[in-house]
Amino acid sequence: xxxxLFGTDGVRGTANAHPMTAQxxxxxxxxxxxxxxxxxxxxxxxxxxxxxxxxxxxxxTALTAGLTSxxxxxxxxxxxxxxxxxxxxxxxRADVGIMISASHNPAHxxxxxxxxxxxxxxxxxxxxxxxALIEAGxxxxxxxxxxxxxxxxxxxxxxxxxxxxxxxxxxRLDGMKVVIDCANGAAYRAAPxxxxxLGAEVVPVGTTPNGLNINDNCGSTRPQAAAEAVLAHGADxxxxxxxxxxxxxLIDETGAVADGDQLMALMAARWAEEGRLSxxxxxxxxxxxxxxxxxxxxxxxxxxxxxxxDRYVVEAMRANGWNLGGEQSGHIVMTDYATTGDGLMAGxxxxxEMVRTxxxxxxxxxxxxxxxxxxxxxxxxxxxxxxDSTRVRSAIAEAEAxxxxxxxxxxxxxxxxxxxxxxxxxxxxxxxxxxxxGIVAEVEAAA
Numbered sequence: 001x002x003x004x005l006f007g008t009d010g011v012r013g014t015a016n017a018h019p020m021t022a023q024x025x026x027x028x029x030x031x032x033x034x035x036x037x038x039x040x041x042x043x044x045x046x047x048x049x050x051x052x053x054x055x056x057x058x059x060x061t062a063l064t065a066g067l068t069s070x071x072x073x074x075x076x077x078x079x080x081x082x083x084x085x086x087x088x089x090x091x092x093r094a095d096v097g098i099m100i101s102a103s104h105n106p107a108h109x110x111x112x113x114x115x116x117x118x119x120x121x122x123x124x125x126x127x128x129x130x131x132a133l134i135e136a137g138x139x140x141x142x143x144x145x146x147x148x149x150x151x152x153x154x155x156x157x158x159x160x161x162x163x164x165x166x167x168x169x170x171x172r173l174d175g176m177k178v179v180i181d182c183a184n185g186a187a188y189r190a191a192p193x194x195x196x197x198l199g200a201e202v203v204p205v206g207t208t209p210n211g212l213n214i215n216d217n218c219g220s221t222r223p224q225a226a227a228e229a230v231l232a233h234g235a236d237x238x239x240x241x242x243x244x245x246x247x248x249x250l251i252d253e254t255g256a257v258a259d260g261d262q263l264m265a266l267m268a269a270r271w272a273e274e275g276r277l278s279x280x281x282x283x284x285x286x287x288x289x290x291x292x293x294x295x296x297x298x299x300x301x302x303x304x305x306x307x308x309x310d311r312y313v314v315e316a317m318r319a320n321g322w323n324l325g326g327e328q329s330g331h332i333v334m335t336d337y338a339t340t341g342d343g344l345m346a347g348x349x350x351x352x353e354m355v356r357t358x359x360x361x362x363x364x365x366x367x368x369x370x371x372x373x374x375x376x377x378x379x380x381x382x383x384x385x386x387x388d389s390t391r392v393r394s395a396i397a398e399a400e401a402x403x404x405x406x407x408x409x410x411x412x413x414x415x416x417x418x419x420x421x422x423x424x425x426x427x428x429x430x431x432x433x434x435x436x437x438g439i440v441a442e443v444e445a446a447a
Contacts (some may be wrong), residue, residue: 005134006127008309008415012102012111015055020110022062028112029066030140031133033147035126036095036117037071044072044147047088049080049155050100051186051244054211055110059100063112068147069140072096077155079209081186081245082113083342084159090119090339091158101186101244104221104329105417107212119339120318121311160194166337167348171355173200177235178351179251181205181226183219185243191344198348203233215242220249220330220343227255237354237361239347246310247330248343250350250365258365260330261292265367267332267349268324272301276323276336283316283325283333285309286410290425295368309415310341371407374436375423377414380447386420387411389446392439399424399435407432411439420447 005011005019011028013020037044046067050056056079064074075092077084082099089097097115105111114122114130122130141147178200182188188207196202205226206218218225219242226238230251238251250258264282271277281302284292293303304322306312310331317325317335326332331341338345353364380386387393399409407426414421422439426432 003124003128003131005131006124009103009121009311010111010113012105012109014108015053015058015110020055020059022058025059025062025112026066027134027138028130029063030070030138031066031130032096032098032114033067033070033072034133034138035130043093045075045092045094046072046096046098047075047077047085047092047094047152047155048098048100049077049082049085049186052079052184052188052209052211052214053100053102053107053110053243056100059110059112063098063100064149068149070138070147071141071145072147074147074149076149076151078151079186079188080156080159081190081342081344083246083338083340083345084155084190086115086119086121086339087159087162088155089115090117099244103244104215104219104242104247107214107216115339120314121340123315156190160190160197163190163194163342163344163348164198166334166345167198168352168356171352173198173351173355175199176237176351176354177201177203177233179203179205179226179229179233179235179238181218181223181229181238181240182207182245183215183241183243184209184213185215185219185241185245187241187245187344191239191241191245194344194348200351203229203235205229219243220247223249223251223257227251227257231255237351239343239350241343242330245343246341248332248346249330250347250361252361252365254362256362256365259328260326260332261289261328261370262365262367263330263332263346263350264288264324264326265292265295266353266364268296268301269299269367270353271324272299277301278321278323281320281322283313283322285313285327287423288328289373290371290408291368308412314340371425371427372429372432373423373425374432375421376436376440378420378422378440378443378447380418380420380443382418384447386443386446387413389442392442392446395439395442399439402431402435409435
């Protein structure tokens with residue numbers, strides 16, 4: 001069965017338009033409840049978190065209705081980061097965890113992400129089975145077996161304590177000035193509080209959500225505001241999270257931006273020195289820079305690439321016993337501490353290295369020289385298949401031949417938006433631009 005609802009990270013789309021409607025959320029909740037409810041006796045429990053989008057209220061209510069209709073008891077966490085749901089699902093002995101968020105997308109979008117009882121995101125196979133239940137329809141529980149729902153007040157505080165436990169014991173951030181950009185999203189309370197409790201002087205950005213301003217000119221996809229704050233306040237470093245706080249982008253003291261590849265390089269090298277990088281391997285996606293691969297090769301370490309999506313990074317890590325992975329976009333997964341990407345935890349790892357070495361962020365955030373990389377997105381109409389075009393395939397083949405031996409080309413459909421992503425890497429920036437622009441022109445013509 002081909003999945004129609006689920007993309008690379010749950011179900012996502014524009015709020016109040018298919019598939020992100022209240023009616024569909026109700027059906028998804030009922031199907032998930034039926035899928036996860038144990039046949040044996042005992043409590044059937046689900047935890048639900050959300051970010052700060054206005055539509056989160058609607059989807060929280062609809063999911064709760066669907067879940068309780070199948071006998072699931074619902075624990076509502078309120079606004080918490082996505083990794084908090086991954087951590088709290090097994091901690092609270094829940095059968096399933098649900099996060100209502102469209103991550104880095106604008107406020108008019110929303111999404112539904114699932115975590116299994118082990119705290120890890122669901123496999124493609126599990127999502128396919130849930131879709132089948134949605135299509136078939138779900139028999140509700142008998143009246144006496146309907147579930148209950150209640151709010152949980154301490155979920156955020158449980159998460160904050162878990163995050164702080166990932167910071168080296170006895171180490172403090174006293175004397176360090178940190179800009180924290182929470183993207184007006186799920187970590188708007190948790191992240192500043194954690195940093196302050198560890199001793200930092202905190203300069204908050206993006207901590208006044210109103211339901212409509214999540215990721216709006218702030219956060220990991222728009223780090224300019226944080227960079228300006230770093231310079232204006234003379235901060236030592238800036239940490240930019242996205243709307244659900246599972247991504248991080250760093251700003252050094254000069255205002256320069258460092259992506260997830262640079263942070264992963266720093267962490268992999270440090271963990272390898274300490275003998276705790278499992279298998280001498282870092283897991284990243286096909287989007288990570290060629291410079292990262294060369295950096296690891298020079299140190300006798302290995303880069304294992306997966307398809308795009310932090311869930312696929314985690315699947316590879318779990319299958320092989322590796323403990324560090326992530327994405328260039330800022331998902332950093334440390335399975336010693338968490339079940340999914342955690343922007344705040346990853347940011348703390350960087351701050352710990354600043355304290356340990358006494359080096360400035362500008363030094364630590366530049367582990368390798370990136371190979372010039374160009375990424376362009378082409379939006380296409382629903383129902384069209386531009387990658388099937390003969391002219392597009394010909395342009396791609398020409399570019400691959402031109403890059404053989406000294407570069408890379410990656411063409412893929414976005415799993416969350418109707419976009420074709422065209423990315424290439426090559427030291428010859430003129431050739432890079434010519435090849436990417438040529439492919440983009442053909443895709444636009446076919447779209």
